[in-house]
Amino acid sequence: MIPLYWFLMLSAVLFSLGLFAVITRRNTISILMGIELMLNAANINILAFWRYLYAPRGDMDGLIFTLIVFVTAAAEVAVGLGLIVSAYRKRRTVVANDLDSLKG
Amino acid sequence: MFNIHPLIWLIPLPPLLGFVLIVLFTRRSNRTSHNVALVGSGLSFVASMVVFFKAVTTDGLAGSPISASINWLPTGADWLRIGVLVDPLTAVMLFFVAWTVLMIFIYSIGYHNFGQPAGRNDRPGFSPEGAEAKEHGKAHKVPSVEPMYARFFALLSLFAFAMYLLVVSDNLLTLYIGWEIMGFCSYFLIGFWYGKESARKAGIKAFITTRIGDVFMLLGMVALYSVTGTLNFHEIFSNPQTMLMLTSTQSPAFGLNWAGLIGLLLFCGTVGKSAQFPLHVWLPDAMEGPTPVSAMIHAATMVSAGVYLSARLFPLMSAGWHHGGALTAPMAAMAVIGGFTALFTSTIALAQHDIKRVLAYSTISQLGYMIAALGIGAYTAAVFHLVTHAFFKALLFLGSGSVIHGMEHGVLHTGNHIDPQDMRHMGGLRRRMPLTFWTFLAGGLALSGFPLITAGFWSKDEILNGTFTGGHIGLFIVLAITAFLTAFYTARQITLVFFGKPRSTAAEHAHETKPVMTVPLMILAIFAIGAGWAGIPHAFPVLGAISPAWFQSFIGSMLSPQSIEEAHSNIPLIVSVLVSLGGLLLGWLVYRCMETAEEKDPLQKISGSVYNLLQNKYWIDELYQKALINPSLWLADKVVYQFIDLKIIDGILHGLGRAGVGLGNLLRAKFDLPVVNGAGDGLAGSTRGLGVFLHKLQNGRVQTYLLIAVACTVVLVLVICFLIGEGVIGVTE
Numbered sequence: 001m002i003p004l005y006w007f008l009m010l011s012a013v014l015f016s017l018g019l020f021a022v023i024t025r026r027n028t029i030s031i032l033m034g035i036e037l038m039l040n041a042a043n044i045n046i047l048a049f050w051r052y053l054y055a056p057r058g059d060m061d062g063l064i065f066t067l068i069v070f071v072t073a074a075a076e077v078a079v080g081l082g083l084i085v086s087a088y089r090k091r092r093t094v095v096a097n098d099l100d101s102l103k104g
Numbered sequence: 105m106f107n108i109h110p111l112i113w114l115i116p117l118p119p120l121l122g123f124v125l126i127v128l129f130t131r132r133s134n135r136t137s138h139n140v141a142l143v144g145s146g147l148s149f150v151a152s153m154v155v156f157f158k159a160v161t162t163d164g165l166a167g168s169p170i171s172a173s174i175n176w177l178p179t180g181a182d183w184l185r186i187g188v189l190v191d192p193l194t195a196v197m198l199f200f201v202a203w204t205v206l207m208i209f210i211y212s213i214g215y216h217n218f219g220q221p222a223g224r225n226d227r228p229g230f231s232p233e234g235a236e237a238k239e240h241g242k243a244h245k246v247p248s249v250e251p252m253y254a255r256f257f258a259l260l261s262l263f264a265f266a267m268y269l270l271v272v273s274d275n276l277l278t279l280y281i282g283w284e285i286m287g288f289c290s291y292f293l294i295g296f297w298y299g300k301e302s303a304r305k306a307g308i309k310a311f312i313t314t315r316i317g318d319v320f321m322l323l324g325m326v327a328l329y330s331v332t333g334t335l336n337f338h339e340i341f342s343n344p345q346t347m348l349m350l351t352s353t354q355s356p357a358f359g360l361n362w363a364g365l366i367g368l369l370l371f372c373g374t375v376g377k378s379a380q381f382p383l384h385v386w387l388p389d390a391m392e393g394p395t396p397v398s399a400m401i402h403a404a405t406m407v408s409a410g411v412y413l414s415a416r417l418f419p420l421m422s423a424g425w426h427h428g429g430a431l432t433a434p435m436a437a438m439a440v441i442g443g444f445t446a447l448f449t450s451t452i453a454l455a456q457h458d459i460k461r462v463l464a465y466s467t468i469s470q471l472g473y474m475i476a477a478l479g480i481g482a483y484t485a486a487v488f489h490l491v492t493h494a495f496f497k498a499l500l501f502l503g504s505g506s507v508i509h510g511m512e513h514g515v516l517h518t519g520n521h522i523d524p525q526d527m528r529h530m531g532g533l534r535r536r537m538p539l540t541f542w543t544f545l546a547g548g549l550a551l552s553g554f555p556l557i558t559a560g561f562w563s564k565d566e567i568l569n570g571t572f573t574g575g576h577i578g579l580f581i582v583l584a585i586t587a588f589l590t591a592f593y594t595a596r597q598i599t600l601v602f603f604g605k606p607r608s609t610a611a612e613h614a615h616e617t618k619p620v621m622t623v624p625l626m627i628l629a630i631f632a633i634g635a636g637w638a639g640i641p642h643a644f645p646v647l648g649a650i651s652p653a654w655f656q657s658f659i660g661s662m663l664s665p666q667s668i669e670e671a672h673s674n675i676p677l678i679v680s681v682l683v684s685l686g687g688l689l690l691g692w693l694v695y696r697c698m699e700t701a702e703e704k705d706p707l708q709k710i711s712g713s714v715y716n717l718l719q720n721k722y723w724i725d726e727l728y729q730k731a732l733i734n735p736s737l738w739l740a741d742k743v744v745y746q747f748i749d750l751k752i753i754d755g756i757l758h759g760l761g762r763a764g765v766g767l768g769n770l771l772r773a774k775f776d777l778p779v780v781n782g783a784g785d786g787l788a789g790s791t792r793g794l795g796v797f798l799h800k801l802q803n804g805r806v807q808t809y810l811l812i813a814v815a816c817t818v819v820l821v822l823v824i825c826f827l828i829g830e831g832v833i834g835v836t837e
Contacts, residue, residue, distance in 0.1 A: 023811050031807070096807055103804030 007048035014041035028087070028094045032080045039073045108158050109172040111151050112188040115198070116268035116282075118147035119261040126258040137254035138213050141261045145209045148268055152202035159195035166192055166661035171274050171338060182333075189274030189338060192658045193487060197271045197412055200491045203631065204404040204498040205264050207624035211502050212260065212396040214621035215509065216250035223248030229299035231394075234516045245516040247509075256296065256394065263289035267405045271412070276325050276335040279413070283321075283377065286406045287314050293397040294390045306389035313386040317376020324369030327355075328420075331362050341419040351424040360433055363423040367434030370417055378410030378471045381445040385725055387468055391460040395505030398460055403467050404498035411474045411490050414438065418483055418663075425481065439479030443582045445472030448722075450589040454596070454707060455718035458525045459504045462597050466551060467497055469586060473567060476579060482570025484659045488639045489563035496550035496560055496632035502625055503544035506617045507601060510537050514610030522608055527600040529608040531698070536614045541602045543625040548598045550632040552591035553684040556647075559636030561684065566641065568676035584679050591687025599695040607700055643672030 014037055021034030043066050050062020088094050122144030130136040159165055173187020190198075223235040228251045235248035250256060263286060270282030288311075295307025329335055331353075332346050340346050347363075355365040374380065379387035390402045401407075414421065421434040431439065446469045453465035470493050477486035510533065511524035522529045534541045550560035564587060571580040606612040616622070639655030640647050694706045708715040717723070801812070827833045 019814065023807050023814070097805055099806075100804030102806075103802060 004048060004052045007044060011041045011045040011048065014038075014044065026095050026097060028084050028096050028099070029081075031096060032077065032084070035080070036073060036077065039069060039076075043069050108155060108170060108190075109188070112155055112170065112172070112190055112272055115148050115151045115155065115272055116265050118144040118151075119264035119268070120144075122261040123258050123265065126254055126261065131254040131258065134218060134249065134253045137257050138209075138218065141257035142209055142213075144261050145206050145264050148264065149202045149206045152198040152268075155190055156195050156199045156202075159190050159192065159198075160658065164661075165190075165195075169194075169338060173274060173336070184277070185275070185336065186278050187274040187336075188272045190272065191338075192662055193412075193415060194271055196487065196491055196655075196659065197408075198268075200494045200631075200635075201267055201271055201405055204494055204628070205267065205400065207628055208396050208400040208404070208498065208502065209257075209260065209264075211399075211505070211621050211624040212256065212394075214618045215394065215396050215505055216253050216256060217247045218249060218253065218620075220247050220249045222251070226251045227299065228252045229297060231297045231300075245519070247512060247516060250394075252296070256293075259289050259292050259296075260396070260400070263293070263401060263406075267409065270409055274336055274338065276328065276337070279416075280321070280325060283373070283409060283413075284318065286401070286409065287311060287318070287377075290314075290390070290401050290406055293401060294393040296393050296397065300392070302389075303392040306386075306392040310386040310390050313383050314376040317372045317374070317383055320369045321373025321376075324366050324373070327362070327369060328366045331366070337416060347419070347423055350420070361424070363420055364433040367417065367421040367423075367432070368437060371414060371421070371434050371437060374410035374414045374475065375441065376410070377413070378407050378475065379468045380410075380441050380472060380475060381448055382724075384445060384449060384468050385721075385728060388461050388464040388721070391458070391464050395460065395501060395508060398464070399498045399501030399505065402464065403501050404494045407467060407471055408490055408494055411471060411478070411486065414475060414478050415483065415487055415490070418478060421478070422481060431480065435479045435481065437479070438475050439576065439579055442472045442475030442477070442479055443579045445469065446476060446586040447472075447582050447589075450586045450593065452718055452721050453593045454589060455705070455715055457527055458523075459507060459527050459530075459597065459601065460501070460525060462527070462593060463497070463500050463504055466500075466590065466593065469590065470497065470551070473564070473583060473586065476583060477567040477570055480571055480574045480576045480579060482567055482574065483663055484639075484656050485563065485566035485570045487659050488566055488655055489560075492550065492559035492563040492632070492635045495628055495635050496547045496558075499543060499547035499625060499628035499632050500551060502621070502628065503540055503547055506540040506621050506625065507533060507537065507544070507614075509617050509621070510540065510614035511610055513615040514608075514613035517613045517615075518609045520609050522610055524610065527597065528698075528703075530601045530606070530611050530614075531604045531608075532602070532606040532611060533614055534602040536606075536611075537616045539616060539622040540625065543622070543629040544602070545598060546629040546632050548594045549688075550636075552594040552688055553587055553680060554688065555681045555684060557633060559632055559634065561680070562636035562639050565677060565680045566639065568680050569641075569672060572676040573673050580676065584676075584683055587680065588683035588687045591684045592691040595688040595691025596695045599692050600698065603692075603696055604698065607698070641672060644677075645674070 018034045018037030018039075018041060021037065022031050025031050025034060046062055046066050046069070050059075050066075054062055084094055087099060091099065093099070119141070122140045125140050126137045130140055159170065162170070169189050169191035171187060171189040173185040175183040176186040177184040217232065221235045221237060223232050226232045226235075226248055230251075232248040232250055234245045237244065237246040266282040266285035266289065268282075270279050270286070273279045273282065291307045291311040294310050295303050297303045298307075325335060328340070331350065332340055334340060340350075350363040350366070351361050353362050354360075355362045357365055360368070376383045387402055387407065391398050393401075421438070422432060425432050425435060448469075449465045449472065450469040453462050453469065456462045456465060470489070474486045474489050474493070477483075477489065507530065508524050511530065515522060515524050546558070550558035553561040553564040555561050568580060568583055568587070571577075571583060606614075640653060641656060642653050698706070705715065720726075801808075824833065828835055
């Protein structure tokens, strides 16, 4: 059986890639995609721990938690894309650095 | 008989109440004001008479006087008690004070022209100048009512209160209070017509001059209190141990015993109040006041208070003296000052032209007579003369006021502006003002000691007799010369005023005054004649046999047996008759031939420069001006004001001010600005700097925020891992 840390490594790599994308990408859609990556990395993490620690005992909590994350991610994408489209319509840009009206 | 004590307490109060009522309520109404004053003094008069008759019918009054006292001020464990005391001396004082005060109150109504119209030009502070009036169809000038009529009666009432208080009080402190209130009233009434500069100056002069005596008197009181522990007359004088202690204990000054020192200090009060040399200068100037004031304050009552004080303190002054023995220090001082003043001022009176000034100097002279009599121990004679003098001098002053009033009438009538008080302008008033003439004559004869019928003769004879039989021949001669001069200037005055022909048109048109003025004159004239009959001595030839000599036994009971003089000699009697008649005759002979007002005084023709000296009162006023007042003013201006005040005190104050400003500036520069402001500014500045720094972080870019969050998380995780590794945070399985 594949050892647990492989999964954890995979998850960490994915998470780092997602984070990198979120921080460095200029396009807001790419940032949204980075967020999806990070969410999925977290899902892998959850599932791996579930499979190795809780599945033998018959618990299904991990699966349910993962499903909730999926739903949340889908909703988030829907809202995020909506916001981006709306911002584009208003500002004619999707570059994150230009959307700085929160500046103090 | 009912209890007399409350009545004695009540004697001084009605005039005080009258004063308050007039000042607070009735001052706008002349009629109500003088009614209030009259009722006040009338009540006091009635009470005084009742007390007087009670006193004379009480046996052994001197040994056990009527007295009552209450606790007044707590002084540590003890109380300062005030109270009233009626002994023979108080009783006779009450008698003449009550009569003269009442007469003067009534007289003042007429003197201030009550009922006359107000003058158009009259202003408060100036004597009334007369008003236009129509009579019998033609307009002419008439006297006008005094503008400050109510004020006059208010002050007179206050004065009467003070005098009664002084007479009935049983201790030196309340006596002193009355004494000072009188000084205050005297100041106000002398300066009553304050619009005149001379009146203002006279008021200030009187106040300050008497104050010199009063300061010494206060010192005497303090000394007496600290030595004996009480100021009550009876307690001191009737206690042999206290008297022995006073006479046997050495005082710290001049090698005198305490009785001598205190006596001298208290006598200084008398010198000021009774205008004895060298403090006599204020009394003639006090004639600036209205004539009733001159009569009341400066002849009958207030100046008598000084003699009264000396008489009251006679046991103290004479402590250690017995009749025929050596005089004590206060007595010697009294004899010398009194005798000198008597002679000195009677010579000045010879050369005065103002009718009131002659009387003023005569008053000083007569007071000197009494003081001298007290000084050689002729106690009853002094008190006797005090009483008779009060009556005839009040009479003379009121009479002179009546004369002045008549002359003012003439001045107004003729429009000829002469001084209505100058005797050279008078003459022949005998026919124009008969009532004034006869009463003035009675007073004048009493003053000059006209034999047998007048009161002044008896009292003056007593004094001369006392000095002669006491062995004080020098004083006897001085007083005899004084008596001669007194008779002479009195004759001069009467002759100039009433006899001969009028020397001015005003005198031709002079007018007899109203009954409200002449009736008091007549009543006082009765006393000026009759008051002496109460004191005809037993030893007097013929008359003595039928005389009760009431006064001698009544007042004499005040004295300890060793001070009573019984001796009588006919030499002073003969001298007294001779000087009196001689002076009167000579005065009449010299002055009856004065024809015009411009004529030189006959005395001036005989003795030019001496007369000049007398007329200028021995230049005493000028001497005081040069020797005392000018140096005082110089000291006050140059030294005290310009040097001490401006240079030293102001310098210190300005220096303090500058030092304060300098210190303030220093603190501001070195502490306030760098430390306090620096701290405040630094706090604000650092907050602002932090804000500026944080402001840069909030650039609105989500990715930057996120980066910071990640960085912080990483750091946090590293820290936590490090802490777990170190075992600071435990991990549970």
